[in-house]
Amino acid sequence: MTINQNSSELPYSNQHSNQHIAQSENNIYEVAIIGGGISGTALLYSLSNYTNINNIVLIEKYQEVALVNSHKNSNSQTLHFGDIETNYTLKKAQTVRRAADLVKNYILKNDPQQQTYSKYHKMVLAVGKKQMEELQQRYKEFKLLFPKLRLVSREEIQIIEPNLVKNRAFA
Numbered sequence: 540m541t542i543n544q545n546s547s548e549l550p551y552s553n554q555h556s557n558q559h560i561a562q563s564e565n566n567i568y569e570v571a572i573i574g575g576g577i578s579g580t581a582l583l584y585s586l587s588n589y590t591n592i593n594n595i596v597l598i599e600k601y602q603e604v605a606l607v608n609s610h611k612n613s614n615s616q617t618l619h620f621g622d623i624e625t626n627y628t629l630k631k632a633q634t635v636r637r638a639a640d641l642v643k644n645y646i647l648k649n650d651p652q653q654q655t656y657s658k659y660h661k662m663v664l665a666v667g668k669k670q671m672e673e674l675q676q677r678y679k680e681f682k683l684l685f686p687k688l689r690l691v692s693r694e695e696i697q698i699i700e701p702n703l704v705k706n707r708a709f710a
């Protein structure tokens with residue numbers, strides 16, 4: 540599928556999904572984006588809306604965009620903010636959070652009924668003394684960036700989700 544984007548057309552794939560192929564008169568484009576996953580389509584959106592580039596081609600090898608990793612059934616559909624990603628440093632979480640907030644706000648603005656976006660509680664579990672100490676330390680470091688972060692004790696977890704602690708010895 541080849542989508543030619545010029546200033547008179549909207550950048551959304553729906554408009555083009557019936558294998559609509561619009562080509563530049565001379566097939567010369569200012570920008571060629573290869574691959575219509577989330578990266579390619581997001582780039583197309585950004586260039587179309589926030590630059591004066593009028594002549595962009597998005598080349599996708601399949602018939603529709605987002606059929607590979609970006610397909611909803613191919614990934615966990617989680618927006619990573621950096622709060623529960625324990626492999627992130629605080630610096631990385633700051634950067635990721637800023638970008639994730641942009642996505643969240645875009646979705647909330649364009650999908651107020653939250654048909655494509657749902658909020659869920661997330662939890663990081665520490666198992667054993669060492670992990671508990673690490674998580675407590677991480678909590679101290681990260682709570683300024685994520686004020687809603689809460690440290691939950693074993694007793695509270697037992698109430699929220701009893702199966703998590705069932706048959707587990709105390710650390």
Ligand SMILES: Cc1cc2nc3c(=O)[nH]c(=O)nc-3n(C[C@H](O)[C@H](O)[C@H](O)COP(=O)(O)OP(=O)(O)OC[C@H]3O[C@@H](n4cnc5c(N)ncnc54)[C@H](O)[C@@H]3O)c2cc1C
Binds near residue numbers: 618
């Ligand atoms: C199991 C799993 C779970 C994940 N969970 C999450 C998650 O919870 N949250 C999250 O943020 N990320 C998650 N990810 C990562 C996320 O899915 C990917 O980072 C993202 O979809 C990558 O998008 P992309 O556009 O770079 O690549 P892709 O979606 O793979 O798009 C690349 C596109 O390029 C096309 N293409 C390739 N070669 C050519 C060619 N030669 N010519 C034309 N077109 C070509 C492909 O057909 C495809 O459409 C997960 C990934 C996996 C595998």
